[in-house]
Amino acid sequence: MSGPIIHAKFDSSNRYLASILVSLDTHQIQVQSVSPSSSSLNASLNLDKLNKVTNISWIDTDDKNTVQLLAVCLSRGSILIYSPQTNDIVEELSTKANVTVLDFHYSSVTRTAWSSDVDGNIHEWDMVLYLLLQLFKVGEIIESVDAVYQILSCIYDKEACLLLGANSIYVYNLKNKEVMKTYPGHIQPISTITMVKGTNLFLTSAKGDRFINLYSLEKVTTKAIFVASASVTSLAIGYSANSDEAKRASILTAINENGNLEVFNDFLAETPSSSSSSLSSSSSSSSGSQGHIPKKKRRQAGGVSSRPSNSTIKLSRSEEEIKNPHDANLIINAVSIRDESVLYTWLENATVSYFDTVKWIDETGNNYLLDSNKTIIKRKANLKHLQPSGSYGHDAAASKLYNESHAIVGDGTNIGDLEGEHGVGDNDGGEDEEEQEEESMAEKLERLAMKNQKAGPQRRRKLEDNRNGISLSVILSQSLTNNDHTLLETVLQTTDTQTIKNTISRLNPYLSVVLLDRLSEKIQRQVSRFSQLNYWLKWILVIHGSVIASLPNLNTKLYALHSVLSKKADTLPRLLELRGRLNLLYDGTSLKQSLDEKNEEEEEEVIDSDVEYIEDLDDAEFNGEIEVDEVQDDYVDSDMEMDEEEDVGVEESDGAGAEDDDDDDDDEEDVASLDGLDNHSDLEID
Numbered sequence: 141m142s143g144p145i146i147h148a149k150f151d152s153s154n155r156y157l158a159s160i161l162v163s164l165d166t167h168q169i170q171v172q173s174v175s176p177s178s179s180s181l182n183a184s185l186n187l188d189k190l191n192k193v194t195n196i197s198w199i200d201t202d203d204k205n206t207v208q209l210l211a212v213c214l215s216r217g218s219i220l221i222y223s224p225q226t227n228d229i230v231e232e233l234s235t236k237a238n239v240t241v242l243d244f245h246y247s248s249v250t251r252t253a254w255s256s257d258v259d260g261n262i263h264e265w266d267m268v269l270y271l272l273l274q275l276f277k278v279g280e281i282i283e284s285v286d287a288v289y290q291i292l293s294c295i296y297d298k299e300a301c302l303l304l305g306a307n308s309i310y311v312y313n314l315k316n317k318e319v320m321k322t323y324p325g326h327i328q329p330i331s332t333i334t335m336v337k338g339t340n341l342f343l344t345s346a347k348g349d350r351f352i353n354l355y356s357l358e359k360v361t362t363k364a365i366f367v368a369s370a371s372v373t374s375l376a377i378g379y380s381a382n383s384d385e386a387k388r389a390s391i392l393t394a395i396n397e398n399g400n401l402e403v404f405n406d407f408l409a410e411t412p413s414s415s416s417s418s419l420s421s422s423s424s425s426s427s428g429s430q431g432h433i434p435k436k437k438r439r440q441a442g443g444v445s446s447r448p449s450n451s452t453i454k455l456s457r458s459e460e461e462i463k464n465p466h467d468a469n470l471i472i473n474a475v476s477i478r479d480e481s482v483l484y485t486w487l488e489n490a491t492v493s494y495f496d497t498v499k500w501i502d503e504t505g506n507n508y509l510l511d512s513n514k515t516i517i518k519r520k521a522n523l524k525h526l527q528p529s530g531s532y533g534h535d536a537a538a539s540k541l542y543n544e545s546h547a548i549v550g551d552g553t554n555i556g557d558l559e560g561e562h563g564v565g566d567n568d569g570g571e572d573e574e575e576q577e578e579e580s581m582a583e584k585l586e587r588l589a590m591k592n593q594k595a596g597p598q599r600r601r602k603l604e605d606n607r608n609g610i611s612l613s614v615i616l617s618q619s620l621t622n623n624d625h626t627l628l629e630t631v632l633q634t635t636d637t638q639t640i641k642n643t644i645s646r647l648n649p650y651l652s653v654v655l656l657d658r659l660s661e662k663i664q665r666q667v668s669r670f671s672q673l674n675y676w677l678k679w680i681l682v683i684h685g686s687v688i689a690s691l692p693n694l695n696t697k698l699y700a701l702h703s704v705l706s707k708k709a710d711t712l713p714r715l716l717e718l719r720g721r722l723n724l725l726y727d728g729t730s731l732k733q734s735l736d737e738k739n740e741e742e743e744e745e746v747i748d749s750d751v752e753y754i755e756d757l758d759d760a761e762f763n764g765e766i767e768v769d770e771v772q773d774d775y776v777d778s779d780m781e782m783d784e785e786e787d788v789g790v791e792e793s794d795g796a797g798a799e800d801d802d803d804d805d806d807d808e809e810d811v812a813s814l815d816g817l818d819n820h821s822d823l824e825i826d
Contacts, residue, residue: 145161147193163186192621235272243291260277309325331347372394376393378390405511450508455516470486471487473493632673
């Protein structure tokens with residue numbers, strides 16, 4: 141439901157309207173009378189900041205509807221029983237599992253109340269003593285069902301049963317504790333189950349679905365399907381006052397997500413005509429045209445029939461008063477059928493509920509009046525003079541009600557304090573007054589100095605409170621609850637780690653899932669902001685990770701975040717590989733530099749070792765015992781001697797080589813002479 145109203149429902153007698161409004165960062169319960177009178181009711185109650193309303197349901201404990209109670213389902217796992225007459229919480233029904241309560245239903249069959257939560261727990265409550273009677277988990281009975289979104293009681297085979305709405309509808313026998321029948325449901329979770337009074341028929345609608353299904357308890361298949369122009373948010377059914385059930389007129393109304401009212405005339409008829417303006421004409425035309433139906437049409441006659449709406453009712457301002465798109469399409473918040481009229485409500489000034497009716501059938505009960513689209517003009521209401529001060533949005537503390545004569549000065553200097561005890565002509569009194577004025581001035585200066593000293597710790601304490609994330613947690617909750625992107629962006633600009641940590645620790649764990657979705661959207665749009673929003677993601681998972689992990693359908697809720705993090709994780713191996721290569725290059729470069737530095741040091745050491753330093757010669761030269769020329773001559777002589785020694789060594793080595801060569805020549809000559817002798821001896825023998 142769009143706008144400031146979250147939930148709105150009429151009671152069974154159509155005397156009161158209960159609504160839940162968003163008031164700043166809290167939820168407010170409002171109950172008011174439909175028809176203003178001397179005994180009209182107008183009660184409102186603000187809940188705590190931690191109490192967020194998920195659903196409401198009227199409790200009719202007696203047949204006369206003299207005592208009206210309202211059940212308020214909360215997100216922290218409890219149910220408040222609110223009394224509009226006393227404007228007080230009568231009782232609080234608490235469950236062991238602190239999870240969101242989805243639905244509450246008081247059964248006139250069992251005379252007890254039933255509730256369901258997101259974990260699939262079904263509770264039965266005694267509404268006299270407000271005690272828990274029994275508890276069972278739907279997952280133990282139906283394996284494929286995690287949670288039950290809607291509960292309704294009925295009688296099937298003369299036994300008390302429950303209609304459990306998940307995506308499909310299950311008939312659960314309370315006595316045998318087993319599922320008797322299963323009906324095909326919707327793709328989305330079921331949001332409404334309405335029983336048709338006096339029959340075994342019931343209607344269902346789902347969140348984000350524009351189809352309304354009609355079922356019979358006797359058959360498993362769908363009996364009829366009604367198609368709205370947009371997603372359906374709430375349903376209401378009604379009948380005419382005709383005692384003959386065969387001729388009784390029926391109407392089905394549905395509020396779509398655009399805030400318009402769609403009407404289905406004669407929804408209980410087996411074969412309604414295209415224009416259901418008259419009951420007699422529809423019956424005659426359906427029977428008379430039966431013989432002209434083609435063969436293909438006859439085959440489909442036994443199947444499920446789909447019907448569009450007969451009329452769409454839209455509220456709008458007059459052309460002179462339309463200043464924005466909201467004025468051209470006023471939102472209808474709730475609808476109910478009261479006898480021959482359709483009762484609906486809308487908001488004026490975003491806080492005041494107004495009511496009006498439109499006839500859907502004539503006085504004879506035979507002709508439908510809503511057979512075409514209608515736009516009803518609603519002029520802006522004047523709230524200044526219609527209601528007394530302090531009610532219906534008229535602020536009693538507004539400046540226009542301020543009267544200067546009623547003002548009381550509570551701070552400042554009173555004129556009577558300026559009059560002294562002495563007369564004006566008394567000189568001594570004047571001197572005393574001057575002394576007192578001088579003393580008072582000093583005291584004032586001293587007081588100002590003390591205030592400045594005290595202001596330091598207070599300012600530091602205020603800064604510490606800001607660093608603790610107290611103000612940021614409130615702003616963050618408001619932005620997530622009201623879907624305020626600008627306010628959320630202001631909070632996300634914070635880069636202080638301590639502030640981020642403390643802000644998330646004070647945040648509602650169930651709002652952290654919404655914050656994760658917002659962060660994933662921002663990261664997908666701007667990848668460069670991942671480093672900035674990384675701290676928020678980190679502390680959300682660290683602080684609220686256990687609560688987030690316990691939520692059902694976690695994969696679908698955090699699919700966007702999973703895709704973002706998976707993309708980031710895919711680049712990690714390549715980044716690690718690049719980091720390894722860079723480290724290898726840095727290590728190789730540093731090793732090469734160290735080797736070059738070591739070689740340079742060794743070369744310097746070699747160069748320094750070629751120079752010989754003799755301390756005795758320097759001392760002798762300093763004392764004048766020897767002269768510099770002699771020292772240089774000694775160096776030169778020593779160098780020449782070393783060169784001569786080297787030359788002598790070379791000559792000796794050359795002489796030794798020559799002698800060796802002579803010896804070799806002698807040996808060769810001896811060998812040659814021996815060869816000659818051998819040859820000579822051979823000749824003599826021959």
